[in-house]
Amino acid sequence: MRKQSTLLEGDIGTDFISLCHFIVKRGRKAVQKSPRQAEPSCISRAASRHLCPRPLSGPEQPLTVGERRRAAAPPPPPTVGGGLKHRLSASAAARRAASSVALRAPAAAMGYAAVLLLLLMAAEGAAAGGPEVHSLRGSWWLCNGNGSLSLRGEVPGCVHTALHRRGLIQDPYSRFNDVMYRWISLDNWTYSRTFKTPFDVRKWQKVNLVFEGVDTVADILLNNVTLGRTTNMFNRYSFDITSTIKEVNFIQVHFISAISYAAERSSCHKAYSVPPACPPPVQKGECHANFIRKEQCSFSWDWGPSFPTQGIWKDVRIEAYNHYHLIYFSLTPFFVRRTQQWSLEIESIFNVVSSKPIAGLATVNIPKLQTQQTYSVKLQPGEGSIVLLVNINKNSTVEPWWPNGHGKQIGYNVTTTFIMEAGYQIEKISKAYFRTVELVQEPIPGSPGLSFYFRINGLPIFMKGSNWIPADSFQDRVTYNTLWLLLKSAADANMNALRIWGGGIYEQDDFYDICDELGIMIWQDFMFACALYPTDQDYLESVRAEVSHQVRRLKSHPSVVLWSGNNENEAAIASNWFSIPHADREVYIKDYVILYVKNIREIVLAEDKSRPFVVSSPTNGLESIKEGWLSENPYDTHYGDTHFYDYSSDCWNWSVYPKTRFASEYGFQSWPSFSTLEKVSSTEDWSYTSNFSLHRQHHENGNDQMLQQIGYHFKLPQTADPIKKFKDMIYLTQVMQAQCVKTETEFYRSSRSEIIKGEGHTMGALYWQLNDIWQAPSWSSLEYGGKWKLLHYFAQNFFAPLLPVAYEGNGVLYMYGISDFHTDHKLTLKQVIVNSWSSLEPVCTLVKDGVTVKAQSAVSIYKESINALLERCRNCTRKSCVVTFYLVGEDGLQSPMNHHFLSSLKDAVGLEKTQLSATVSQQDDVYIFDLQTTAIAPFVTLDVGSIKGRFSDNGFLMTEKKKVVIFYPWEPTSVEELEKSFTLTSLMEVA
Ligand code: BMA
Numbered sequence: 001m002r003k004q005s006t007l008l009e010g011d012i013g014t015d016f017i018s019l020c021h022f023i024v025k026r027g028r029k030a031v032q033k034s035p036r037q038a039e040p041s042c043i044s045r046a047a048s049r050h051l052c053p054r055p056l057s058g059p060e061q062p063l064t065v066g067e068r069r070r071a072a073a074p075p076p077p078p079t080v081g082g083g084l085k086h087r088l089s090a091s092a093a094a095r096r097a098a099s100s101v102a103l104r105a106p107a108a109a110m111g112y113a114a115v116l117l118l119l120l121m122a123a124e125g126a127a128a129g130g131p132e133v134h135s136l137r138g139s140w141w142l143c144n145g146n147g148s149l150s151l152r153g154e155v156p157g158c159v160h161t162a163l164h165r166r167g168l169i170q171d172p173y174s175r176f177n178d179v180m181y182r183w184i185s186l187d188n189w190t191y192s193r194t195f196k197t198p199f200d201v202r203k204w205q206k207v208n209l210v211f212e213g214v215d216t217v218a219d220i221l222l223n224n225v226t227l228g229r230t231t232n233m234f235n236r237y238s239f240d241i242t243s244t245i246k247e248v249n250f251i252q253v254h255f256i257s258a259i260s261y262a263a264e265r266s267s268c269h270k271a272y273s274v275p276p277a278c279p280p281p282v283q284k285g286e287c288h289a290n291f292i293r294k295e296q297c298s299f300s301w302d303w304g305p306s307f308p309t310q311g312i313w314k315d316v317r318i319e320a321y322n323h324y325h326l327i328y329f330s331l332t333p334f335f336v337r338r339t340q341q342w343s344l345e346i347e348s349i350f351n352v353v354s355s356k357p358i359a360g361l362a363t364v365n366i367p368k369l370q371t372q373q374t375y376s377v378k379l380q381p382g383e384g385s386i387v388l389l390v391n392i393n394k395n396s397t398v399e400p401w402w403p404n405g406h407g408k409q410i411g412y413n414v415t416t417t418f419i420m421e422a423g424y425q426i427e428k429i430s431k432a433y434f435r436t437v438e439l440v441q442e443p444i445p446g447s448p449g450l451s452f453y454f455r456i457n458g459l460p461i462f463m464k465g466s467n468w469i470p471a472d473s474f475q476d477r478v479t480y481n482t483l484w485l486l487l488k489s490a491a492d493a494n495m496n497a498l499r500i501w502g503g504g505i506y507e508q509d510d511f512y513d514i515c516d517e518l519g520i521m522i523w524q525d526f527m528f529a530c531a532l533y534p535t536d537q538d539y540l541e542s543v544r545a546e547v548s549h550q551v552r553r554l555k556s557h558p559s560v561v562l563w564s565g566n567n568e569n570e571a572a573i574a575s576n577w578f579s580i581p582h583a584d585r586e587v588y589i590k591d592y593v594i595l596y597v598k599n600i601r602e603i604v605l606a607e608d609k610s611r612p613f614v615v616s617s618p619t620n621g622l623e624s625i626k627e628g629w630l631s632e633n634p635y636d637t638h639y640g641d642t643h644f645y646d647y648s649s650d651c652w653n654w655s656v657y658p659k660t661r662f663a664s665e666y667g668f669q670s671w672p673s674f675s676t677l678e679k680v681s682s683t684e685d686w687s688y689t690s691n692f693s694l695h696r697q698h699h700e701n702g703n704d705q706m707l708q709q710i711g712y713h714f715k716l717p718q719t720a721d722p723i724k725k726f727k728d729m730i731y732l733t734q735v736m737q738a739q740c741v742k743t744e745t746e747f748y749r750s751s752r753s754e755i756i757k758g759e760g761h762t763m764g765a766l767y768w769q770l771n772d773i774w775q776a777p778s779w780s781s782l783e784y785g786g787k788w789k790l791l792h793y794f795a796q797n798f799f800a801p802l803l804p805v806a807y808e809g810n811g812v813l814y815m816y817g818i819s820d821f822h823t824d825h826k827l828t829l830k831q832v833i834v835n836s837w838s839s840l841e842p843v844c845t846l847v848k849d850g851v852t853v854k855a856q857s858a859v860s861i862y863k864e865s866i867n868a869l870l871e872r873c874r875n876c877t878r879k880s881c882v883v884t885f886y887l888v889g890e891d892g893l894q895s896p897m898n899h900h901f902l903s904s905l906k907d908a909v910g911l912e913k914t915q916l917s918a919t920v921s922q923q924d925d926v927y928i929f930d931l932q933t934t935a936i937a938p939f940v941t942l943d944v945g946s947i948k949g950r951f952s953d954n955g956f957l958m959t960e961k962k963k964v965v966i967f968y969p970w971e972p973t974s975v976e977e978l979e980k981s982f983t984l985t986s987l988m989e990v991a
Contacts, residue, residue, distance in 0.1 A: 129424040131325055134198050135315065136195060136251070136317055137155055139154060139155075141153075142189055143192075151163065151166045151168065153165075153311075157311050157312070158311030158313060172474075173305070174681075179306075182306070185306075187257060188254070190254050191255070192253070194249060195249050201245055201320070203322075205322045206240070206353045208318070209251075209318055210237070210316065211237040214233065215313040216231065216233040216255075216294040218230050218255045219256075220239060220253055221251070222249060222251050223250055224250070225244050231542055233293060233505075245318070255311075262289060263287060265288070265534075269291070269534055275532055276531055282302075283301065286299040290531040290533050291534065293542055294308070295505050295527070296503040297504055302699040303699070304778075305773070307474070324352045326426055330347050330555050330556045332556065333433065333558075335436050339394075341392060342392040345610075346390060347385055349552065357381065358423065359420070360419050360420030361375065362374070362375045362377045362388055362418050363419075364417075365416075366390070366432065368412050370395065377418070398434050402456070403521050406496070409433070409517060431516075433516065435457055435558050437456055437611050444755065447760070449637075449638025449639045450639055452640050453661070454521070454561060459822070464494060464495055464820075466490070466495065467498065468500050468504075469503070470505055470773055483507075483514055488518065493792055494795070494801065497764070497766060498521075498766070498770060499525065500522055500525055502525030502527050502617075516559045522557070524554065524563055525564045526550075526596075528567065530569070533595055535591045547607075555610065561612075564613070564614045567617055568616070569592065570616035571618055573585075574630055601615060617664050618635055619641065621640035623640065635658070637660045638661070639661065641663070641664040641764065644660070644663065651668060657747045659760050659762065661764075667779035668706075669705070670790075671706075672780075673789070675943070676946075680775050686722065687722055688703065688726060689703075698776065713736075714736065714987070714990075731985060734789050735939045735987070737790070741798075745767060750818065770782055771784075788950050793954040802818070802853070802893065802895040804817055804885055804887050806883065813900065815861050815863070817829070819857060821855055822855050827887045828851065829862055832848075833884045835881060837880055837882060837909065838910030838935070840961055843875065843881065844872060848861070866902070878903045879907050879908055882959075883900040884897055885898055899957050911938070913988050914937045916934075917931070917984075918942070918982070920978050926966050926969070927978055928964060928967075931984070933963075940955070941984070941986065944981045946981070947977060947981050949967055952966040
């Protein structure tokens with residue numbers, strides 16, 4: 001990058017900041033100083049919990065003194081990751097593998113008498129006696145550290161949402177509230193409630209209190225007995241409460257401020273510092289996020305606010321059972337090349353209470369694939385896994401799961417039944433998806449280095465998509481509908497992949513279910529980003545449990561195609577973002593390898609052999625491994641993936657972009673639309689230079705960078721009307737962003753099939769970033785609330801399966817035909833139309849028949865010198881004409897219309913003020929916008945304010961008198977409502 005900021009020297013003991021985006025080749029990461037943090041004490045500070053009153057009237061009756069069923073024993077240590085902690089050691093894993101083999105014995109090996117007996121038991125109702133599950137979701141009491149605030153709050157939920165719902169604070173996203181409400185995260189809150197045990201506890205051998213997610217550091221008490229402490233929001237915690245539970249119970253979850261905890265952990269790490277200490281001041285965030293296993297961006301990011309929440313953010317329940325209990329259940333497919341047969345690995349992880357092994361039968365039935373197999377199994381006391389290897393009937397045709405645009409997303413119903421000699425029968429009904437995934441890193445003829453691409457079901461797939469960040473600072477506001485709208489929008493824009501970025505969260509189950517359904521491949525980062533991390537024993541233990549839990553939870557999803565250790569941490573060390581003195585480097589390299597290679601990678605490989613793993617993004621992949629897991633230059637275009645940002649070069653100039661193997665991050669900022677900002681701002685905020693506009697911009701110089709980029713090709717608004725000026729600026733930032741990301745993405749897609757000077761073979765374009773966490777300027781293409789920015793409409797086109805792309809080099813206009821189709825297509829390049837800006841009638845057209853665009857390739861389809869073209873189209877100059885073009889094939893096959901500007905639009909000659917008009921009508925569930933123009937209009941934009949929905953096209957170049965645009969509403973609306981909110985803009989309206 002042309003990074004303007006300079007690197008300030010400092011030793012590691014100084015508080016640091018990291019700017020987490022960075023630019024390849026062109027510079028180093030900017031590091032700035034920030035005020036030193038107050039030194040916290042190393043003594044664990046208990047929250048002021050005694051001040052927190054017990055509820056007098058809670059969601060249920062206040063606690064009465066009840067009989068404790070058993071004498072209160074000292075609390076057992078909590079088990080994390082579903083109580084499977086001990087199984088993570090290498091020897092334990094080996095033991096498990098050995099026992100798994102024994103369990104694969106077919107039922108025939110078991111005596112027939114025993115089989116019969118078990119089946120009889122099943123018939124006689126062994127199904128009875130299954131576990132009792134009692135949810136503790138719902139209304140809890142919340143109170144702050146000194147007891148001055150006490151209120152009801154929902155679980156799952158967090159303190160901020162509870163305060164807002166009760167009217168005690170305003171919308172935290174409004175105006176400057178992120179900094180005003182800092183006190184909420186600095187306080188130590190307590191969640192509590194009473195509950196009656198809805199079953200007779202004497203009937204159960206084991207009762208557990210299970211938290212699917214606690215955010216983050218909290219002491220858990222039941223009936224005033226401390227059960228343990230949670231310290232990792234990504235873990236599942238299970239506490240044995242068999243001897244603590246009573247008929248009526250009082251549960252307390254005493255939180256400690258995540259900010260104070262992180263500071264304390266950092267100050268206790270005395271041997272050496274683990275930078276960065278603090279985010280840059282422009283982010284208005286909190287320090288030491290890397291010392292707490294919590295959503296890293298909740299301490300602020302360059303697109304997001306600082307809301308380090310406290311709360312019980314996932315399900316919490318009581319589970320009571322006898323004999324055994326199923327904790328995890330997963331299905332992973334494998335294709336056995338030797339036999340050309342699919343197999344399914346079904347892994348069940350049990351907790352067995354009985355002191356003796358429990359034998360039984362497991363039956364797997366996949367009716368559609370005429371596959372049924374029965375196995376004799378034996379559950380050993382304690383925790384352990386059963387692995388069933390199901391060979392799919394060779395005579396059945398298995399339809400594989402395909403990414404969006406490449407085929408269907410077929411899944412098969414699988415019923416797995418466990419009938420055991422003791423206890424109850426378990427029947428699991430699930431879906432199995434069959435697909436293979438390989439990350440191909442092999443030599444490419446004519447190029448140094450290695451390829452880096454995904455082969456799905458044996459077919460190379462170009463990954464098209466973007467990067468996902470958390471959809472809200474308050475996860476309890478993220479509903480199924482929120483996720484569906486965002487992910488469907490990704491699929492509708494022809495995306496087939498998203499990277500879940502490592503500074504956020506492992507997403508909720510619904511997210512992955514929707515991706516399975518829509519064919520969106522997931523590149524899943526582990527949650528480490530833009531920082532170095534500690535590796536002390538308890539931290540590592542916590543991470544190990546987290547990784548194992550998340551892999552077990554997610555590995556059945558066909559959408560997940562890659563595990564990736566972290567975001568940019570290989571680069572952080574390699575490019576020395578944190579100015580680590582050379583002599584100290586080894587310590588950090590060692591920690592890096594311990595964390596991502598010796599722990600995370602080992603666990604992932606042991607838990608899931610069905611998908612690839614890379615240690616970082618960006619990385620050089622195999623080359624990084626060769627260089628000791630850290631490459632000298634992880635941005636090398638000949639290996640792995642790259643992240644690339646350059647805000648100062650003219651983004652229309654494709655020659656600035658790296659001809660990489662895989663572009664996993666790149667992008668430009670824009671502002672969200674006025675209707676989105678209006679909800680969280682006041683009239684005085686509505687200017688590009690207001691305090692509000694500065695406050696919301698978390699990326700150093702972000703607003704100026706946008707201005708600079710706009711200035712290359714567009715005139716800035718001059719109007720005296722301040723609100724119009726603000727709206728025009730917003731519009732221009734969106735036009736600029738859409739055009740920049742279009743140019744860059746088209747460059748990556750065009751580079752798919754060629755090697756030039758050893759570079760190329762690009763097989764992925766994931767721009768930064770898909771969605772927003774709040775209403776602020778960012779790199780996103782979808783605004784907070786789901787509204788499509790112009791970039792998203794452009795993405796729909798630039799990710800189209802069939803696309804012609806134009807670019808200039810040395811005065812020559814080249815066109816490429818890009819196809820993601822599985823078969824070759826004979827097409828017509830129809831047409832290259834040249835329009836003069838001043839007329840809706842084309843000056844000249846060119847039709848080129850018999851253009852072959854091979855399956856899954858990018859090929860050159862047209863070449864003409866600009867001078868020849870201008871000459872051919874009489875009276876044209878670079879400034880007075882524009883080129884549009886598209887591809888047409890048989891059976892209605894058609895690419896989107898694309899265009900190429902021959903000069904900057906600020907220099908265009910002949911562009912006139914247009915009279916744009918539209919009429920709206922309803923047709924079934926959609927609305928039709930009939931547009932008319934009196935002259936060519938660039939970047940025509942339809943907007944219906946806050947009415948939820950999207951248009952079929954937007955931000956287009958209108959070169960014909962009429963155009964029909966469809967509006968797909970996401971909630972009920974009417975012609976009248978649409979007309980009221982409707983505005984129509986083009987570049988010519990910016991004055
Ligand atoms: C990348 C990401 C994020 C960041 C983005 C924009 O490096 O990994 O950390 O938000 O750049 O700066």
